Amino acid sequence: MNFYAEPHFRDVSRVRYLLNRAAFGGTPSELANLSRQPLRKVVRQLLNTNAAVTNLQVVEPEENVSKRRLKGMMRAGQLDRQVLKEQIRQNAERVRDLNLQWLDRMASGTGALREKMALFWHGHFACRTMGKNPLFMQQYANTLRQHALGRFGDLLMAVSQEPAMLQFLNNQQNRKNAPNENFAREVMELFTLGRGNYSEQDIKEAARAFTGWQFTPEGQFVFHERVHDEGEKTIFSKTGAFKGEDVIAMLLENSQTARFITRKIYRFFVNETEDTKRMDELAGLFYKSGYNIGELMEHILTADWFYDPKNVGAHIKSPVELLAGMRHTLGVTFDQPQPQIFVQRTLGQVLFYPPNVAGWPGGKNWIDSSSLLFRMQLPGYVLKAADVLVRPKEDGDVNTESLARKGGQNFRTTVNWTDFEASFAKTPEADLPDALAVTLLPFPLRPDQRTLIETQVKTAQTRSERVRTITTALMSLPEYQLT
Template structure:
């Protein structure tokens, strides 16, 4: 019997791999993986990840943070001006990350950076300086596919994290338990594997980690509690790093992280037996993230056809994937960042310490309508295109396709401004080795479907439509929300 890793990828296999591990690929990206074995494809994917962003950082990133004494002397007008600048820079930071997602040669790197942003949650609501939040993003990208243990230690001392979970105010005699609780519940062990007493004692270990006037990490030994602490059955004069090592030594940590990676890349329902085996791999390789990802991407569960097209696309998957897959020309990335906010995923501003819930929570009546309007705007940007030609028989009333068809009536919305996104159907169809005009034959129709959807269309589509109308129907199909 052929080993699973030796199976050769066809076009559909390559698209699935790149869609699940990055953003929906265009036909040129897919073609580079066709003919490789699964193992070769996964190894190429992991070998081409990055530790630094390709997009130049905003000019203000290196601007020093005003010291406290200067901020205390600000007038009311100066405070208002600083707030306006802060909000503008956060918008620019979001646009910067969107641009990186769009242009990165390693979509997996950005997927993992976003994954860890939603694991080690920090946000704009409690991190006053965009420079600090952006610095954390660079940290997460650097460590995204390295050692989880190293990343845990790094993020625990990260200024944005110290601000977000109040670690900078944690001192001897007045311990703040926020970080101690969340590092157990959300970062390592998971719920049910610690007690309130463990949290109280562990908080004492992190005392002394603080920030200076420029919001940089500083160790203040006079604020550290040197007394003995008993945490998870272990007693000692633990400091913060020793406390984190204690958490890493617990088997629950590898189980928790691996199960979360399973939900990210395979399905919403982790298989306990397979997760345990992958977690053993993670532990035995000193928490090397690439190693466990390789195990996930080569597993039978990952490639099982019944699991294909079952994960709901996040707003980032949906927007970034659409722009990359259809080679959309666009102006500023800021409108795309604003669209992500409309769809429920405002970068650098997760809803709370637990982050975005994901899965089916991404879809509701409001966000679905926003997704439909985004696709409509892309189609309309082509000018004489499928959004202006309703030649396909009307879909069944009440279906998502029917909702899209109603929105696509020419009078519904104006065309995008000339400086906005622009879709070139002829270019895309050429890449897909198909044509937008004329009824495609069976082979061309299959290529178009496979280039757009992760699975078969959920709604019936007339066999007599031309390529452009077929594309419209596929983008309107509920299956386009899945990967």
Template sequence: MHMRKEKQATARMRHLFERAGFGATPADIADAAQSPVRKVVRMLFKQSESYTPFTIIDPEEYSPKKQLKNMAQNGMLDRESLKTRIKENAELVRDLNVAWLDQMASGKGALREKMALFWHGHFACRAQGRNGLVMQQYANVIRQHALGKFGDLLIAVSKTPAMLQFLNARQNKKNAPNENFAREVMELFTLGRGNYTEHDIKEAARAFTGWSSNIDGEFVFRQQAHDTGEKEIFGKTGAFTGDDVLTMLLNQKQTARYITGKLYRYFVNEQEDKQRVDTLADAFYRSGYDITQLMESIFTADWFYEPANVGAHIKSPVELLAGMRRTLGVQFDQPQPQVFVQRTLGQTLFYPPNVAGWPGGKNWIDSSSLLFRMKLPDYVLKAAEVNIRSKDEADVNAELLAKRGKNQFTTTINWDEFEKPFQRVNDEELPETLATYLLPYPLQPVQQQLLAKTLKPGQTHSERIRTLTAALMSLPEYQLS
């Protein structure tokens, strides 16, 4: 009986660490299993309280002003310098990508980074051309506000130069309104499709006129480009500004419902429990859109740990890679393979497919990506050579990733740390015990037979742990959390 309770507590903690972060080492899970869920959830929030901005790209060295100056020759833009600068910026975005992945895999502030990854898909923004620095700024904004008030996040991310550029806000002027930004703010960021009219969008676009950024990558409001006339939005009339529109959107309960539903589908289950989401959304609205309060309600709820919600989430490529790294303490010698994995599986940080972000769920799996997903543990754990082309070879990063050795996974793994909780587990119980830490479901007899075949006679206990770990991570169930 005691043994079964212990297993249940371990399975619960594995589920929590997977969903509220990117997994954990078996030692961390075993340690957390000794405490009540509430205490562990509080600890996760405590660990994510502080925030350190990324400073991979030096604002002095790579300021847009300095870049333009370096590219200009006799008052004209030099084409070769421009090409060099675009390539350099793509490399900087790649460095930023890997730095963020390192942060996710480190386990430090995992909940903040997991929330920021969700917001990256929600406030989807794509790196374009000469803008490594503005992508760093955008990443820092979503990381800084990831667990704060949704209203602060909405306003801050809407005013980032990266987002203004991506959604053509700078082309939105009083004599020629551009509706792109106004439409996405309503459809994707707040209300969801069908909860506004075309008239609301047209009028809101007028309110957002004048929103822009300067050459130093700072938000500016250009008064002369702003339409000061009266607008009619959501049945109200006034000389509204862009900030007024965001306030109006936050005042609508539908925004709380839309955001809560999306968070529930991402962190709990793609099949929404309407009543549950309605209750959470009401509390979210009443709290002034307090993200921490909402997520704490989710992670401490008994229903979060119900069997129907365990193993119901298909790991995104970034979750899969960061999770494997976190669990085993994996370090890559080179950055390229990590970007290669993301691109091959269809989720490259800072390159969402479009304004709606990554669709997620079953969309992560197709015949080519599934094969690569199943082989990934072998590539990572055995430093194998990969013979597969990544998707989107025409992407701006393709050139960078075409360097010699891009597909050679040279890794270091912290096996000593990983093996600690299994040192005294007898050989017979080893597969099932390892599975409790690595898989969302108990092992089936057919899986146990499969695992037994991977073991070789005369293996040491440590070798058995490593062989079984690689085999468990290659099972389809490891793709779920």
């Protein structure tokens, strides 16, 4: 029989594609159950935003002491250098814990589209932990997650007023008579309009409007009127005594913002090869809906063209998608935290440490000769709990290097093989490679791939051992890197 022509497996393939794009993959039982439901109903379940968002929590506000404050305490004689170093180390460790806690949420499958969308927004509103401040990054991450599927205007305002972002983009130094243009520039260039859709004069005047947007050491946004420039500004040909909120409103009034955001969402969730006509249609819907992110995503994920063969397998998994997806599909837990940081560093995507304000470039930039080899070896390391001989790339980033503590290369994992194998209990032996491939890969197995996998299966193996051998072999194929 033609295994892939069976209607049920066509449905499984479609749901697997949806869950890989809109979430972090699916377990075999999830794919089997959801493939029996209308696709629109599955998308509605993914979009269910009624469930309360449980905040990430690694530090209480009253426990948090920033690096800058710690150094001030040392200068005042309130603590010695050794205590200072230990406190800074603890702050960095809490940011690491925040990274892993968020990764746990992604891998859990709960609210998966919200977490996937928040990961997208983390790249769009790229922000690094400055001074290793875990509270600021915790608030920033929770803001992304809370607003991930809401209205873009609410998200834009909330992120723009996050202390982590104001600190990262130097707006604390933006004062009347001495404006700092960094924040205003990035809000226009990277967050809303895109390069070439504003003038340098717009930047200068908007920077004046954002004067006074500051924050307290406790992580609260404050508007300091005494350092705000109250004079008239001319921005986008409008003149008035504008404040930061007025600039945000002007950016949202401009339909170019809808086009810019829609383009980035399309490239992330659909295909890096752009379809201008389709993106313009989506941007129009997005603008008319008042920038409703959930509505835009529902339109994309239920459209027939989303499932077009040219889109299937066109997306390269980011390191975080790869790791979270592997964990979710097979119920993988790591006995120690460091290996997951090691994987992120080695593959070039550490949560809360984007390379710059533009975020991770993504797409084909994720792959080079060394990273592809490690990606293909990773399933073997994870599923066989092996020690890794690869070293992370030297990125010259002292912040991510400080995360690389001992134990990162010692993979000790627990895999929920029992649940995974149960889904294939009734699969005939001859169909096992194809059934597993439908669950794990975007394309049917080629004859040469099937031959390669069959050579790895030993006749003396038990059924359980064969499932594990085939699964590891399939996840080690280059196609597993695609969705």
